[in-house]
Amino acid sequence: MLAFILRRAALVIPTFIGVTLLAFALIHLIPGDPVENLSGERGMDPARRARLLHEFGLDRPLPVQYAEYIGNVLHGDLGTSLTTHEPVLQEFVTLFPATVELAFFAMLFAVTLGLPAGILAALRRNTPADYAVMGASLTGYSMPIFWWALLLILFFSVQLGWTPVSGRIAVEFDVPAATGFMLLDTLKLGDWAALRSALSHLILPSIALGTIPLAVIARMTRSAMLEVLREDYVRTARAKGLPPRRVILVHALRNALIPVITVIGLQVGLLLSGAILTETIFSWPGVGNWLVHGVQSRDYPVVQGGILLVATIVISVNLIVDLLYGVVNPRIRHG
Amino acid sequence: MALLEIESLRVEFGSEAAPLIAVDGVDLTLEAGEVVGCVGESGSGKSVTALAAMGLVEFPGRVQAKRLAFGGRDLRALGDAERRSLVGKDMTMIFQDPLASLNPCFTVAFQLMEALRVHGTEEERASARRRRARAIELLRQVEIPDPEARLAAFPHQLSGGMAQRVMIAMAIACKPQLLIADEPTTALDVTVQAQVLALLLRLQREQGMALLLITHDLAVVAETARRVIVMYAGQVVETGPVPEIFEAPRHPYTQALLAALPEHNRDRERLKAIPGVVPGQRDRPRGCLLHPRCDYTVARCRDERPALLSASGRQARCHFPLDAAGLPTGGWRASDRLAREAGESGA
Amino acid sequence: MADPIAEAPDGLPAARSLRADEGLLREFWLAYAQSRGALAGLGLIVALLLLALFAGLIAPHPPNEQYRQFTLAPPMWEAGGTSKFVLGTDPVGRDMLSRLIYGTRLSLLIGFISVVLSLSLGVVLGTIAGYARGITETVIMRLMDVMLALPSLLLAIAVVAILGPGLINAMYAIAIVLLPHYVRLTRAAVIGEAGKEYVQSSRIAGAGALRLMFNAILPNCSAPLIVQATLGFSNAILDAAALGFLGLGAQPPTPEWGSMLAGALEFIQRAPWVVTFPGLAILITVLAFNLMGDGLRDALDPKLKR
Numbered sequence: 003m004l005a006f007i008l009r010r011a012a013l014v015i016p017t018f019i020g021v022t023l024l025a026f027a028l029i030h031l032i033p034g035d036p037v038e039n040l041s042g043e044r045g046m047d048p049a050r051r052a053r054l055l056h057e058f059g060l061d062r063p064l065p066v067q068y069a070e071y072i073g074n075v076l077h078g079d080l081g082t083s084l085t086t087h088e089p090v091l092q093e094f095v096t097l098f099p100a101t102v103e104l105a106f107f108a109m110l111f112a113v114t115l116g117l118p119a120g121i122l123a124a125l126r127r128n129t130p131a132d133y134a135v136m137g138a139s140l141t142g143y144s145m146p147i148f149w150w151a152l153l154l155i156l157f158f159s160v161q162l163g164w165t166p167v168s169g170r171i172a173v174e175f176d177v178p179a180a181t182g183f184m185l186l187d188t189l190k191l192g193d194w195a196a197l198r199s200a201l202s203h204l205i206l207p208s209i210a211l212g213t214i215p216l217a218v219i220a221r222m223t224r225s226a227m228l229e230v231l232r233e234d235y236v237r238t239a240r241a242k243g244l245p246p247r248r249v250i251l252v253h254a255l256r257n258a259l260i261p262v263i264t265v266i267g268l269q270v271g272l273l274l275s276g277a278i279l280t281e282t283i284f285s286w287p288g289v290g291n292w293l294v295h296g297v298q299s300r301d302y303p304v305v306q307g308g309i310l311l312v313a314t315i316v317i318s319v320n321l322i323v324d325l326l327y328g329v330v331n332p333r334i335r336h337g
Numbered sequence: 338m339a340l341l342e343i344e345s346l347r348v349e350f351g352s353e354a355a356p357l358i359a360v361d362g363v364d365l366t367l368e369a370g371e372v373v374g375c376v377g378e379s380g381s382g383k384s385v386t387a388l389a390a391m392g393l394v395e396f397p398g399r400v401q402a403k404r405l406a407f408g409g410r411d412l413r414a415l416g417d418a419e420r421r422s423l424v425g426k427d428m429t430m431i432f433q434d435p436l437a438s439l440n441p442c443f444t445v446a447f448q449l450m451e452a453l454r455v456h457g458t459e460e461e462r463a464s465a466r467r468r469r470a471r472a473i474e475l476l477r478q479v480e481i482p483d484p485e486a487r488l489a490a491f492p493h494q495l496s497g498g499m500a501q502r503v504m505i506a507m508a509i510a511c512k513p514q515l516l517i518a519d520e521p522t523t524a525l526d527v528t529v530q531a532q533v534l535a536l537l538l539r540l541q542r543e544q545g546m547a548l549l550l551i552t553h554d555l556a557v558v559a560e561t562a563r564r565v566i567v568m569y570a571g572q573v574v575e576t577g578p579v580p581e582i583f584e585a586p587r588h589p590y591t592q593a594l595l596a597a598l599p600e601h602n603r604d605r606e607r608l609k610a611i612p613g614v615v616p617g618q619r620d621r622p623r624g625c626l627l628h629p630r631c632d633y634t635v636a637r638c639r640d641e642r643p644a645l646l647s648a649s650g651r652q653a654r655c656h657f658p659l660d661a662a663g664l665p666t667g668g669w670r671a672s673d674r675l676a677r678e679a680g681e682s683g684a
Numbered sequence: 685m686a687d688p689i690a691e692a693p694d695g696l697p698a699a700r701s702l703r704a705d706e707g708l709l710r711e712f713w714l715a716y717a718q719s720r721g722a723l724a725g726l727g728l729i730v731a732l733l734l735l736a737l738f739a740g741l742i743a744p745h746p747p748n749e750q751y752r753q754f755t756l757a758p759p760m761w762e763a764g765g766t767s768k769f770v771l772g773t774d775p776v777g778r779d780m781l782s783r784l785i786y787g788t789r790l791s792l793l794i795g796f797i798s799v800v801l802s803l804s805l806g807v808v809l810g811t812i813a814g815y816a817r818g819i820t821e822t823v824i825m826r827l828m829d830v831m832l833a834l835p836s837l838l839l840a841i842a843v844v845a846i847l848g849p850g851l852i853n854a855m856y857a858i859a860i861v862l863l864p865h866y867v868r869l870t871r872a873a874v875i876g877e878a879g880k881e882y883v884q885s886s887r888i889a890g891a892g893a894l895r896l897m898f899n900a901i902l903p904n905c906s907a908p909l910i911v912q913a914t915l916g917f918s919n920a921i922l923d924a925a926a927l928g929f930l931g932l933g934a935q936p937p938t939p940e941w942g943s944m945l946a947g948a949l950e951f952i953q954r955a956p957w958v959v960t961f962p963g964l965a966i967l968i969t970v971l972a973f974n975l976m977g978d979g980l981r982d983a984l985d986p987k988l989k990r
Binding site: 016017018020021023024028031032033140141143144145146147148149150152153155156160271272273274275276278279282283293294297298302305309312313316317320 | 721826827829830832833834835836837838841842844845846847848918922925926929930931932942945948949952953956959960962963966967970971974975978
Binding site: 233234235237238239240241242243244245246253256257260330331332333 | 426
């Protein structure tokens with residue numbers, strides 16, 4: 003088992019190195035003067051420019067620059083934001099929990115609704131229930147997220163007034179950021195009103211973000227279940243006189259989950275893409291919003307650092323999913 | 338009262354207008370403790386008959402029967418829960434491909450103990466330790482070496498023979514009255530086949546259970562069964578005791594099956610095969626189902642479907658059953674033989 | 685029924701007879717037409733193509749003409765709407781319907797160019813990787829892995845950060861985002877085919893690498909590529925809309941559907957039609973391509989092995 007883990011982890015390293023190269027190269031690929039781009043200053047006098055050039059290490063050969071960059075990264079120095087003048091890594095760490103919280107609830111929504119929907123569609127194949135689930139799925143992943151979010155706001159916030167429009171919590175609450183996860187922080191505070199406010203702010207963004215994963219999971223579950231239900235071992239389970247619920251939820255689902263888990267894991271990349279758009283609409287103070295503002299305001303250290311960090315997270319999650327797959331599918335473990 | 342009584346079983350698939358008839362009016366009875374072989378080509382309906390008895394025919398298959406009873410109880414009148422207390426406990430089945438028939442995600446222990454948890458004795462249902470002990474006992478009974486170690490194995494870590502033994506262990510776990518074995522050795526290596534068959538027979542003797550052995554291999558049946566049922570295209574065409582049915586078959590199909598065995602072809606260059614193919618969905622003959630392929634077909638065979646006629650403990654579905662010399666009786670004349678239909682020359 | 689396929693001396697098909705191809709096409713169409721969804725998708729796409737081609741004739745107004753007296757006019761069927769602006773107007777008085785119709789042209793163009801760019805480059809890279817193996821393959825595939833490590837929108841944003849905002853740059857960005865999928869697909873298909881006997885024997889008979897690639901291997905990979913290209917279209921349109929929405933794609937006053945939604949949040953209460961219609965247009969178009977892609981996949985399925 004350990005050998006399996008190490009093998010999989012080793013495969014990831016070249017990709018990670020590639021990502022660092024990409025992030026490093028970003029500054030040099032952006033049109034314009036790298037010194038200006040990195041410092042945010044325009045029209046400097048030559049002496050200052052030369053000094054900054056040396057300070058940023060831009061006068062050294064590229065491989066050396068890369069080595070220095072890696073060195074800095076490993077020490078946690080990813081540059082400083084041009085707009086806020088805070089260290090990029092620190093800003094990321096402060097904002098990331100908000101994105102994680104959102105992504106987590108989006109995924110929770112997607113799995114809680116998607117798995118049963120897919121199972122139902124498989125069991126009631128070619129009936130109206132099946133067509134309804136598949137039709138809804140198809141519509142779900144054909145929609146632009148930001149439009150769906152706007153529609154949800156239009157309906158639930160504007161017309162029905164049930165949910166708030168933006169932010170993580172109502173402005174009147176001042177919750178000290180202990181963990182960064184609003185729900186946990188309000189719990190820690192013991193403030194029930196604040197907790198409720200935080201929850202109500204989570205609902206629409208989670209639904210908006212989770213809709214595409216929901217559609218994909220429902221589809222995948224349905225097709226995996228349909229295949230599994232035809233297998234011999236399901237027939238054996240029935241021949242053993244097991245109750246139908248057990249046959250489906252234990253014997254069939256367990257095998258159908260194998261491809262579904264992979265799909266769930268791969269949704270993480272999609273979730274981060276979607277988070278960028280969702281956070282923009284809901285003014286959610288997370289990493290997505292931060293990155294967009296970084297690009298729009300040409301805050302290149304933020305863009306560079308953000309890309310490196312996000313890619314690292316995606317790679318790590320994919321690795322974990324890979325390992326989880328090995329746990330769930332015994333054949334891979336011993337292969 | 339017979340253990341298993343099937344009367345006029347009919348199983349159809351596909352559309353109601355143009356159905357695929359898998360089982361066409363089959364009667365089958367099995368006494369307690371009997372070993373019966375069921376022989377036929379693929380498509381003869383033998384497996385589907387067994388599945389229908391077990392209640393495993395899924396939608397869109399449609400099952401009808403005049404009588405379908407186990408131990409005197411009408412299987413069709415049972416509710417789902419009642420049927421499930423019978424299936425897997427008193428009436429069990431093992432299948433052709435043991436590696437595909439075991440769930441790849443669960444260990445041998447899990448799958449064995451599951452059967453015990455649902456159908457076992459009160460003790461077994463209550464105590465996991467008891468179930469585990471019984472599981473080891475069962476593995477030993479099916480001659481698996483080092484049973485404790487095998488419990489933690491996953492199906493893909495087992496050989497075909499081993500997997501089939503596990504399947505057998507699962508089937509006999511609750512001391513069933515009937516074990517249906519659907520081509521249990523077909524997917525196994527030749528060397529293992531004999532071992533598994535011997536195991537099945539030994540267990541049958543020890544536990545006194547009835548064994549319905551479904552196979553296309555006559556040789557297997559000749560060595561194991563007391564009585565044989567021969568099926569063709571969804572119908573029973575002959576029944577009779579071993580060895581009489583092989584020494585003097587009454588139905589031309591049985592005769593042809595025997596003639597195709599390698600043992601009976603030692604003096605020929607090519608095996609004598611049965612020309613033609615089993616009728617499919619659309620070309621089910623009006624008269625006798627075998628007539629396009631039979632050597633003795635006359636006009637009556639083409640026009641009239643024969644009934645299953647009984648004579649001295651044997652049955653044959655033929656207008657002109659064969660005598661001890663292998664020639665058709667009942668007024669059959671070689672000169673009445675019909676020319677074989679175009680396009681059906683033999684292999 | 686089909687003519688035998690003429691064989692060249694190295695055993696590869698010299699040219700495919702027309703009759704054989706016609707028969708295949710008919711078979712394929714019959715399979716495709718079995719799904720009502722697939723037919724609906726195709727119908728929608730044809731309708732959209734017509735809209736795009738004849739936008740000048742169909743649209744009631746020029747897309748960028750601002751009618752100052754009619755800013756934020758509601759759609760025809762609501763109070764305050766006029767038949768002059770069937771779907772209402774936007775915050776600077778431009779006709780929604782006309783903008784949406786011209787937007788069709790843009791979206792289809794974006795989809796087409798991005799996919800064609802990406803597909804061409806992807807097939808070439810994938811074939812090289814699958815055929816050459818060794819270090820070339822490793823380098824190409826690792827590069828693709830890196831690209832896949834970034835969430836697609838983030839990658840697109842990074843490219844746009846480098847190239848600058850704009851519709852053309854957005855197309856390049858989207859093409860880059862789609863690229864790894866085609867490379868992977870082609871490489872896998874090429875590796876699968878290259879191992880087969882007919883390729884080996886042709887190689888022994890003296891067929892050159894290029895000839896092998898184009899005559900033998902590629903035709904057999906075409907089915908999954910066609911399906912992915914169609915689905916790539918829908919992704920391209922969604923990504924283009926996202927970039928437009930973020931202000932990084934099409935710039936005002938270009939009537940691109942996504943950019944029409946940028947900054948629409950503030951009008952959500954006063955003028956919900958500004959929000960609803962552009963998104964609906966995106967949904968319908970993407971849905972059409974997804975339906976067609978699914979239909980293609982189902983119809984080509986048994987022939988995926990061809």
